Amino acid sequence: MTSPSPAGLLAGLHKAATALTAAMDRIPDGGERAPSALPGWSRGHLLAHITGICNALARQVEYGRRGETVELYDGGVDGRNRAIDLAAGHSLQQHRDDVDEAMQRALTAFDALDGEEWQTHIAFRDGVIFDAGLALWRELVIHTSDLDTGAGPETWSREFCSNLFDFLAARIPADKRLVLQPMALPPLALGAGGSTVVVSGMVTDIAAWLAGRTPSLDSLRATAAGDGTDLPGLLPWPSAIPDPK
Known part of the structure; x- marks a missing residue:
């Protein structure tokens, strides 16, 4: 698995x-109150989250370029959740405006980087600005599907799925070893446990399942020792916000 270049x-x-933006344009009037694909969240909650994460990752870049670090969200997890709850009830147009402004802020921040600045240390995951860029890519692509406006995981690119496999290897339980066999692509092993499960199917379906989303092409099949089996349980999505000490 390889990461993309900065370009x-x-x-x-x-x-x-x-x-x-195209997915938001497909939301009908009042549709912001309808459920998203995320349990317990309306589209309004999801759009509020997208606004928040775009602004949060933008400021990681902005502070990092000044040689400063700042936590991802003011107030940590509680601050994030309060902001989402407060903004979830906004009108559809307000959500569109907020998301567009936050996305443009983030894109402007990343577009301004020179080659070396991508490796600037930031607080986010105790990593570098490039990590924040990969995170924004994941957030935008996956949550576009979560809006449930017609663009599901089947639209995810092969390159995106490959990087998602790399990031979500942390979800493999310690006792498991997964051999992913995406159709027409080389197999890939994740995890180092003693119990091996082979998961085959379209690359986007495998990526969607690893991301905790519903595969849209109904192609997944799991086998163990040559026999059909259930897809294994996965660990939680890796959190970007440290637990309070």
Whole structure:
């Protein structure tokens, strides 16, 4: 698995932003109150979250370029959740305006980077700005599908799925070893446990399942020792917000 170049990542971010804007444009009047694909969240909750994460990752870049670090969200998890709950009831047009402003802030921040600045240390995951760019890519692409306006995981690119496999390897339980067999692509092993499960299907379906989303092409099949079996349980999505000590 390889990460995109900074130029490739920027192209992916702009493409993802365009797709998200198109998905928002497909939401009918009042549709912001309808459920999203995320349990317990309306589209309004999801749009409020997208606004928040775009602004949060933008400021990681802005502070990082000044040689400063700042936590991802003011107030940590509680601050994030309060902001989502407060904004969830906004009108559809307000959500569109907020998301567009936050996305443009983030894209502007990443577009301004020179080659070396991508490796600037930031507080987010105790990583570098490039990590924040990959995170924004994941957030925009996956949450576009979560809006449930017709663009599901089947639209995810092969490159995006490959990087998602890399990031979500942390979800594999310690006792498991998954051999992913995406159709027409080389197999890939994740995890180092003693119990091996082979998961085959379209690459987007495998990526969607690893991301905790519903595969849209109904192609997944799991086997163990040659026999059909259930898909294994996965660990929680890796959190970007440290637990309070």
